[in-house]
Amino acid sequence: MSIGDRKVAVRGVRAIPDPPGIRQARTLPASWYSDPTFFEHERQRVFRQNWVAAGVTDELPAPGAWSALTVGGVPILLVRDRDGRLRGFLNVCRHRAAPLCDDEGSGSLIRCPYHSWLYRLDGSLARASGVGEPEGFDLDDYSLKPVGVAMWRRTVFVHVGDPTAALDLGPLADAVRDCPFDDMDMVLSERHERHFNWKVLLENYSENYHTPFIHPEIDTSATEDYPMVSDGAVLYAWDRLNQPGQAADEVIRSTMLPGEPGWEQVFAASTQRPYDVGSYLTIWPNVMLNLFPDAALVMWIEPTSANTTVVQRRLYVVPGRSATSLQGILDAHRLVHEQDVSICEAVQRSHDAGLDADGVLATVEERGVYFVHQHLRAALVDSL
Numbered sequence: 250m251s252i253g254d255r256k257v258a259v260r261g262v263r264a265i266p267d268p269p270g271i272r273q274a275r276t277l278p279a280s281w282y283s284d285p286t287f288f289e290h291e292r293q294r295v296f297r298q299n300w301v302a303a304g305v306t307d308e309l310p311a312p313g314a315w316s317a318l319t320v321g322g323v324p325i326l327l328v329r330d331r332d333g334r335l336r337g338f339l340n341v342c343r344h345r346a347a348p349l350c351d352d353e354g355s356g357s358l359i360r361c362p363y364h365s366w367l368y369r370l371d372g373s374l375a376r377a378s379g380v381g382e383p384e385g386f387d388l389d390d391y392s393l394k395p396v397g398v399a400m401w402r403r404t405v406f407v408h409v410g411d412p413t414a415a416l417d418l419g420p421l422a423d424a425v426r427d428c429p430f431d432d433m434d435m436v437l438s439e440r441h442e443r444h445f446n447w448k449v450l451l452e453n454y455s456e457n458y459h460t461p462f463i464h465p466e467i468d469t470s471a472t473e474d475y476p477m478v479s480d481g482a483v484l485y486a487w488d489r490l491n492q493p494g495q496a497a498d499e500v501i502r503s504t505m506l507p508g509e510p511g512w513e514q515v516f517a518a519s520t521q522r523p524y525d526v527g528s529y530l531t532i533w534p535n536v537m538l539n540l541f542p543d544a545a546l547v548m549w550i551e552p553t554s555a556n557t558t559v560v561q562r563r564l565y566v567v568p569g570r571s572a573t574s575l576q577g578i579l580d581a582h583r584l585v586h587e588q589d590v591s592i593c594e595a596v597q598r599s600h601d602a603g604l605d606a607d608g609v610l611a612t613v614e615e616r617g618v619y620f621v622h623q624h625l626r627a628a629l630v631d632s633l
Contacts, residue, residue, distance in 0.1 A: 263504055265476050267612055271619050276608040282446040282600035288555035294628045295534050296321025297409045300397070300416050300482075302536045302549035303327075304405040305563050307435055309335065313370070314355035317348070319551060320407045324348055325396060327405070328359070330370040335400075337407055338372050338393035344380075349393075368393055402430055403565075404536065404547055418532065421483040424508030425528055428516040428540045433565035437579060442559050443590055445597035447535065447552040448621060450560065453593055454529075454537040454548075455484055455617025463588050467524045467581065477616045478506055484531040484620045487515075488524075498526065518542050523581035531617060533624045543567045544578050556597055562586065 281287055303320050304327075310316045315328040317340050324340035326349055340348050347363035358375055359368040367376045372393035380386065397408030399416035402425070408414045443450070453459065457475035461468045469488070477486040485507045493499035498518035501511050507528070518526045520543050530538040539546040544566045551559040564582055566575055599606070610619055 263476075263506060265478060265506075268479070268616055268619055268623075270623075271610060271612050271616060274610040274619050274622065276606045276610065277448075277622060277625075279600045279603050279605050282448060282597065283555050283603070285555045288446075288552070291625070291629060292321050292552060295625065296552065297323060298628070299410075299534055300399065300406045300408050300414065301534065302404050302532070303407040304549075304561075305435075305547055306400055306403045306405060307563070308438075309405065310353065311355070313357070314353065315350060315359060315370075316353040317350045320396075320409055321552075323409050325407055325409070326350060326359075326393070327398065328370050328372070331357075335398055336370075336372060337396040337398035337412075339396060341394070342366055343374065343391040343393065344377070402428075402538075404538075404549075417481075418483055419481040420508050421478065421480045421485040422530070422532070424485065424512055425516075425530070425540055427513035428528070428545070429542070429567060430540060430545045430565065433545055433567050435563055436566050436575065437562065437564035437582070440559060440561050442553060442557055443594065444557055445593040446556055446600065447550045447558045448625070449593045449596050449600070450550060450558065450589070451531065451535070451537070452618045452621050453589055453596075455486075455531045455621055456611075456615045457486065458611055458614035459592070463592050464585055466584060475614075477620075479616075479620050482533040482624075484533075484617050486529040486531075486617065488527045502526075516540070516542050523578050524585070531620065533621070534628075543570070546582055556601055560590075 301320050303318055303325065310327060310329045312329050312333050313331050315326055318325050318327065326338045326340040328336045328338065330336070340350060342349055342361040342363060344361065344364055344366050347361055349359055349361055359370070365378060366374065369375050372395060374388045374391045377388065395412040397412045397414045399406045401416060401418060401422065406416055461470050473488050473490055475486055476489050477484060479485070487502060487507065489502050490499050493503040496518070497514045501514055505512055515526060515528070520526055520541060526542055528540040530540070532538065535550045537548040544564070547563045549561050553559055564579065566578055
């Protein structure tokens, strides 16, 4: 049985129909991964017009503090006021566009380092010393420009294009509400700039086709398959046993879809190894989330050029694990990521050389890649 045909060997499991159009799907041209002009265009249409992950709640500024970050190439300032309310603003002074902060700060006022304009923590302009008497100038008209900020499951999202937008990730995101993620301890925080286009890693994460060949240490293709469903901005994949036993979570994973009554029992299952009983969410355009009963990995990406991407990773583990168990989880996640980085950088070399694959997509195993491509095309529909 080929890997692409795994689903036919699963007896009694829930059938998931093909996404419309996948049988005609083809790979994207190399220029979509390497052309600087195309990159700037998609960064405008994708990363500046959608909710984009920008951090985790564990690393947010304390009350009375702020921190700087970049979303889709746009400098952002996250500010928490004295009462704990979180706000987001463009990190740009309303006078002559100087950045207000390069890293982090705290206090009752935010001071522009260029001409010392002062802003309150709610973004309003408090004082513009030395500005004189410009005609029609009113402090109230020169507040910092807001951006949308929202939090979901320890992940911080920013919407640069619409400060009034509401974050709604839909029913598949709600299906993980019973994962004990919020009670886990962070055990790893890392940031690296990698040599590949942002889509290369997102596509790689969103399929399991490569696992037996790139990650043989965690391959379970002989006993499990990897179904995928999507709704809105979320693609949900999970580990499904080909021959489930009597345990409730095994039956549920094999006969139900994420979010249906009883799905919460998946997150109470016992685990025997890293990457066991996993739920894997791709959240368009830049989140990759692994959720297990005993651990969680949040990964998000910030594109920095046509062929470079900043990759942020935060690993969480339930409290009380032994040192040996914790080290095993850390080692497994590190190995898998290093293997993914290696193959993604190799793929990028082909894109940089302008080599089009002219390939097809596997109709079962690469439904997640198709999900990524469909969202990208929808974002660029007016220009394709």
